[in-house]
Amino acid sequence: MGLRRLDRFAIGTVLCAVLVAGPLIGLPLSFFVAPGGLSRFSGFVPEAVEATAILLVGVGAGTFLLGTALAALVSFFEFPGRRWIEWALVLPLAMPGYVFTLFALGLDLPGIRSTLGAVCVFTLVLYPYVYLLARAAFLSQSRTLIEAARGLGLSRARAILRVGLPLARPAILGGVALALMEALADFGTVNLLGVRTFTDVIYRVWFIAFDREAAMQFAMLLVSVTLTLLVLERLARGRARHAQLAARGDVVPPVRLHGLAALAAVILPLALVGLVVLAPLAQLSAWSVQSINEGLLAPEFATAARNSVLLAGMSAILVPVVALLLAYGVRASRSRTAAVSARTATIGYGLPGSVVAVAVIVPLGWLEQRIDGVAGTGLLLTGTVIGLFYAYVVRFLALAWGAIEASLIRIPRQLDDAARGLGADRLDVLARVHVPLLRAGLVTAALLVFVEVMKELPATLLLRPLGGDTLAIAVWQATTESLFKTAALPALLIVLVGLLPVALMIRMSGRGGVEVEASPAVGAWVEDPEAVPA
Amino acid sequence: MSHVRVRGLSKSFGAVQAVRELNLEIERGELMAVLGPSGCGKTTLLRVIAGFERPDAGCVVVSDDVVAGPGRIVPPEKRRVGMVFQDYALFPHLSVEGNVAFGLSNRPREERDSLTRRTLELVGLQHKARTGVHELSGGERQRVALARALAPEPELVLLDEPFSNLDATLRAGLRREVELILRDAEATALLVTHDQEEALSLADRLAVMRDGEIVQVGPPVEVYGEPATRWAAQFVGEVNVLSGVARAGGVETELGVFDLRAPAQGSVHVAVRPEQLELRADANGNAEVVAREFRGHDVLYRLRHEGGKTLLVQLPSLELHEVGDSVFVRPAPSAVPALVD
Numbered sequence: 001m002g003l004r005r006l007d008r009f010a011i012g013t014v015l016c017a018v019l020v021a022g023p024l025i026g027l028p029l030s031f032f033v034a035p036g037g038l039s040r041f042s043g044f045v046p047e048a049v050e051a052t053a054i055l056l057v058g059v060g061a062g063t064f065l066l067g068t069a070l071a072a073l074v075s076f077f078e079f080p081g082r083r084w085i086e087w088a089l090v091l092p093l094a095m096p097g098y099v100f101t102l103f104a105l106g107l108d109l110p111g112i113r114s115t116l117g118a119v120c121v122f123t124l125v126l127y128p129y130v131y132l133l134a135r136a137a138f139l140s141q142s143r144t145l146i147e148a149a150r151g152l153g154l155s156r157a158r159a160i161l162r163v164g165l166p167l168a169r170p171a172i173l174g175g176v177a178l179a180l181m182e183a184l185a186d187f188g189t190v191n192l193l194g195v196r197t198f199t200d201v202i203y204r205v206w207f208i209a210f211d212r213e214a215a216m217q218f219a220m221l222l223v224s225v226t227l228t229l230l231v232l233e234r235l236a237r238g239r240a241r242h243a244q245l246a247a248r249g250d251v252v253p254p255v256r257l258h259g260l261a262a263l264a265a266v267i268l269p270l271a272l273v274g275l276v277v278l279a280p281l282a283q284l285s286a287w288s289v290q291s292i293n294e295g296l297l298a299p300e301f302a303t304a305a306r307n308s309v310l311l312a313g314m315s316a317i318l319v320p321v322v323a324l325l326l327a328y329g330v331r332a333s334r335s336r337t338a339a340v341s342a343r344t345a346t347i348g349y350g351l352p353g354s355v356v357a358v359a360v361i362v363p364l365g366w367l368e369q370r371i372d373g374v375a376g377t378g379l380l381l382t383g384t385v386i387g388l389f390y391a392y393v394v395r396f397l398a399l400a401w402g403a404i405e406a407s408l409i410r411i412p413r414q415l416d417d418a419a420r421g422l423g424a425d426r427l428d429v430l431a432r433v434h435v436p437l438l439r440a441g442l443v444t445a446a447l448l449v450f451v452e453v454m455k456e457l458p459a460t461l462l463l464r465p466l467g468g469d470t471l472a473i474a475v476w477q478a479t480t481e482s483l484f485k486t487a488a489l490p491a492l493l494i495v496l497v498g499l500l501p502v503a504l505m506i507r508m509s510g511r512g513g514v515e516v517e518a519s520p521a522v523g524a525w526v527e528d529p530e531a532v533p534a
Numbered sequence: 535m536s537h538v539r540v541r542g543l544s545k546s547f548g549a550v551q552a553v554r555e556l557n558l559e560i561e562r563g564e565l566m567a568v569l570g571p572s573g574c575g576k577t578t579l580l581r582v583i584a585g586f587e588r589p590d591a592g593c594v595v596v597s598d599d600v601v602a603g604p605g606r607i608v609p610p611e612k613r614r615v616g617m618v619f620q621d622y623a624l625f626p627h628l629s630v631e632g633n634v635a636f637g638l639s640n641r642p643r644e645e646r647d648s649l650t651r652r653t654l655e656l657v658g659l660q661h662k663a664r665t666g667v668h669e670l671s672g673g674e675r676q677r678v679a680l681a682r683a684l685a686p687e688p689e690l691v692l693l694d695e696p697f698s699n700l701d702a703t704l705r706a707g708l709r710r711e712v713e714l715i716l717r718d719a720e721a722t723a724l725l726v727t728h729d730q731e732e733a734l735s736l737a738d739r740l741a742v743m744r745d746g747e748i749v750q751v752g753p754p755v756e757v758y759g760e761p762a763t764r765w766a767a768q769f770v771g772e773v774n775v776l777s778g779v780a781r782a783g784g785v786e787t788e789l790g791v792f793d794l795r796a797p798a799q800g801s802v803h804v805a806v807r808p809e810q811l812e813l814r815a816d817a818n819g820n821a822e823v824v825a826r827e828f829r830g831h832d833v834l835y836r837l838r839h840e841g842g843k844t845l846l847v848q849l850p851s852l853e854l855h856e857v858g859d860s861v862f863v864r865p866a867p868s869a870v871p872a873l874v875d
Contacts, residue, residue, distance in 0.1 A: 414623035417586050420610040421617040422637030423686060428611075432636070436627040 067130025098188025407441030
């Protein structure tokens with residue numbers, strides 16, 4: 001594709017991609033610029049590798065077993081309250097690891113301050129990724145396959161094990177990969193539990209030793225693990241598509257459970273959700289009340305709440321707008337280069353917040369010095385929220401882009417042509433046709449970004465300007481000092497806000513999953529819950 | 535000078551040449567149809583004229599304005615060319631009124647309102663102005679699409695297979711209606727279709743298109759009666775191609791002598807329409823009835839001629855022949871077939 005064919009929309013998309021993904025190139029470059037940075041902290045490496053490996057194996061096995069078993073339970077069996085339990089099991093998605101850790105530390109659960117404790121925490125809050133994908137895979141399986149297996153002499157249970165499970169394997173592995181990426185990206189949980197994984201090492205090298213090159217190199221090590229998982233997830237998902245295409249016919253009819261089995265099927269999931277969501281919510285509420293009554297609330301609480309809402313609110317506008325322009329740029333320019341650029345720009349979502357923070361600060365710092373030399377503006381970029389917003393865009397662009405792109409591809413291209421034939425230029429088409437039609441996708445994108453920024457800890461911690469503490473930082477700060485009651489109210493607020501997208505997802509799936517308003521005039525016009533990433 | 539001129543237009547997609555050095559002229563107020571089989575490049579021609587595709591060569595002139603040509607490409611929104619899409623492409627978030635007014639956004643409010651109202655009256659949908667487009671029937675949707683394209687008073691309206699999404703029963707009525715609306719609006723229109731009947735009954739002039747090229751242009755009667763090529767004869771209606779020897783004023787075939795429009799000499803082919811033959815029952819006839827398609831007002835017979843050829847003959851259904859009957863087939867008295875390749 002020659003430059004001749006790159007119009008301004010394509011150029012805009014490419015520029016946006018360079019801006020968003022560009023800083024990440026600095027990570028591998030740091031090995032050439034400052035070789036030996038890693039060796040200054042070589043003592044950290046074996047420890048980080050060991051902790052990260054244990055974490056990956058433990059969380060992988062834990063989420064696989066828990067998520068798959070629960071998904072099989074609600075997909076293949078019928079018991080009282082199944083429809084409620086099916087959705088209650090998703091609720092732990094709203095519980096950030098570090099908030100559950102605060103709860104566990106506050107109650108002084110035995111053995112929690114260990115790698116194994118971290119494995120337990122991650123398994124409990126991350127299993128819904130596996131659960132959701134496995135459940136979708138089980139529900140898409142055709143009954144004829146299971147019936148064929150039974151006709152060949154297998155019992156129902158063995159048919160599920162030998163046919164149902166292998167068919168769902170790509171989806172389950174995809175879910176496990178997502179859970180592991182989240183575990184790798186986490187900083188709060190491992191830091192609070194004293195587990196020295198890569199994210200924790202990056203933080204310490206950065207903040208305690210102030211060694212940026214070494215931090216970038218540790219970040220690069222973490223990125224290579226994450227990218228491996230990302231590739232595995234893509235591969236698994238690619239195969240999952242084939243598996244689902246092969247499925248035809250009715251769904252597998254669930255078997256009704258009776259007596260003790262039914263009782264266990266109700267009590268065990270409820271106990272799980274009770275432990276992971278309800279008990280922490282109750283405890284945090286109680287602590288919050290105490291902290292207010294006893295005057296234990298941190299004096300900065302109001303500022304932190306305001307900062308959180310401002311940062312999350314502004315990101316919820318900024319990130320979807322960038323994502324919309326990116327997605328529309330690809331569409332309007334019909335350029336391959338633009339499409340590839342957009343893919344590149346969304347790579348940041350797989351990366352931990354600490355990595356993104358480390359990656360953006362170096363180019364920003366360089367640029368800042370140049371500007372300062374001319375205009376004397378000081379720490380214009382790294383000392384203000386600009387750097388933070390930049391990191392949020394890099395980190396969360398894919399989240400918004402996914403929600404918007406899923407709606408955008410359902411708008412028939414003929415509508416664009418029709419509008420242009422009626423005198424609308426390409427920006428008019430965006431404003432007068434796409435934005436009104438994308439409203440649901442845009443709101444979803446804004447909501448997802450809002451919640452993620454509220455919860456975000458490592459990037460905010462590394463890049464916040466002075467006096468820029470947020471609720472998430474307040475929780476982390478107070479918990480490190482064992483001021484659990486002080487941490488309770490901000491943590492409670494974060495969880496309550498986090499319940500919003502989960503509720504949205506449940507509501508969308510509750511409408512039978514797919515809503516079709518099909519007519520020849522407007523083309524098939526579908527909204528589906530897949531558009532909302534968990 | 536014609537109102538719309540297309541000169542030497544070419545457009546390829548990779549190795550596929552969709553439109554090749556095509557020429558076409560449309561007069562002001564004319565209703566022109568481009569008729570061709572699917573894949574002949576007619577939709578590409580429309581999209582190039584509308585500005586959704588960039589031509590590789592050639593130019594498009596609309597009302598003395600070069601909208602596409604060497605070194606000059608006017609974007610679609612600046613061309614004053616309206617388009618009615620095959621599946622209408624109505625904006626699902628807007629009402630009927632909102633759709634029709636979409637192209638009028640840069641006009642003063644009063645003008646916009648009155649144009650919208652007038653156009654809705656033209657298509658007979660003033661009572662549905664505030665209805666959502668998803669509540670409309672197929673025929674109503676089509677009228678909205680037409681009104682939307684006509685409202686900004688474009689220099690040219692393009693219609694892409696406008697009736698293909700409709701029920702066969704609705705089609706004939708709407709065809710007439712659309713024609714009347716276009717004539718009322720005094721619009722210049724270019725319609726593409728693969729339906730011969732549609733093109734013949736609707737258009738002032740007809741362009742037959744094949745493999746990216748225009749094979750023949752002319753009024754429907756001429757294109758049907760004097761097809762330029764054997765392919766055009768076969769594509770526009772049914773035809774019997776007979777070989778014969780031309781002599782002064784006539785051509786001698788195995789069925790008898792046909793008149794010719796212009797004198798010719800030597801061995802030729804003629805395209806004989808089914809209604810240009812007649813037959814009568816004759817036990818010692820020259821053909822046998824193989825099949826009969828009764829169509830109410832007329833009947834189409836398939837005959838096997840004694841020479842081995844299959845012939846199509848169309849007659850009024852006054853007198854019927856049965857399958858298996860022996861018949862005598864000959865040229866109808868006033869039949870003047872066309873010479874083809």
